[in-house]
Amino acid sequence: MNIAMIGLGKMGGNMARRLARGGANVFGFDVSAETREGLAKEEANFRAFASVPELIAALPTPRVVWLMLPSGDISEAAFAEMKTLLAPGDLIIDGANAMYKDSQRHAAELAELNIKFVDAGVSGGVWGLQNGYCLMFGGDKDAAEIATPFMKILAPDASRGWTHTGPAGSGHYTKMLHNGIEYGMMQAFAEGFAMLKAKKEFDLDVAEIAETWRHSSVVRSWLLDLVAESFSHDVELADLNAYVPDSGEGRWSVLESVELGVPAPVMATSLYARFASRGNDDYAMKMLSLMRNAFGGHAMSKK
Structure with missing residues (x-):
């Protein structure tokens, strides 16, 4: 299981840790070199990259990329970059606290490139690493099936604390x-x-x-x-x-x-x-x- 985590702040960093400890191979990037390199030293299943293009080039296909960035301009810039780097069949999971209408727009734009999309509402705060996260995610059936194994690692356990809420936008609407x-x-x-x-x-x-x-x-x-x-x-x-x-x-x-x-x-x-x-x-x-x-x-x- 391979996944990229872009954005390693309070939430993204701990989510990367939980994924790595749960058996996933995590490819990570953050604008802070200290943050990404510190995580690499801490977690055996985590690899840090100095740039997003370098990360995407190293990530096995089909790629799964989780964006854990602030909603708004920063996330929009990341989506624009992803469109130039990803290929048909790849998946973007957006874990920002984004407006659900923006998620619907992103899903439609990515569908034109045959790139899959999931919008994930994430609750649990700084306690998520220890207790697991509550996850509500939207997207079509194929995208949701790819995302589900990662949701099971992040959740309190594989059987609870996560749900596929429906089509794209429904995850962020629920959150x-x-x-x-x-x-x-x-x-x-x-x-x-x-x-x-x-x-x-x-x-x-x-x-x-x-x-x-x-x-x-x-x-x-x-x-x-x-x-x-x-x-x-x-x-x-x-x-x-x-x-x-x-x-x-x-x-x-x-x-x-x-x-x-x-x-x-x-x-x-x-x-x-x-x-x-x-x-x-x-x-x-x-x-x-x-x-x-x-x-x-x-x-x-x-x-």
């Missing part, structure tokens, strides 16, 4: 909504623990409560496990900034809900809360203060 749900769950935990912390008269031990909820409660989850572990080290979070980025899938989920006419208020609200964390509601908050002062004479707080 998009997975992340939309994740936004809502994270927001609910954040608000709940904030209210626990704010109830000063009870002097609640939120770390102990988080640990208690992990056992047999309805809200027990891996997310709660991570919260409880973090609270065991630092419950005040004084060193953290209240700034929460979003990687795109939450926005796409909310836009999709509008297109489908399917209400998704939790996803939308959790996305807007992330926007607010960056100061994007500052002017609106000032406007609210101004209006309260204008109609009711309420005091305004000024710098």
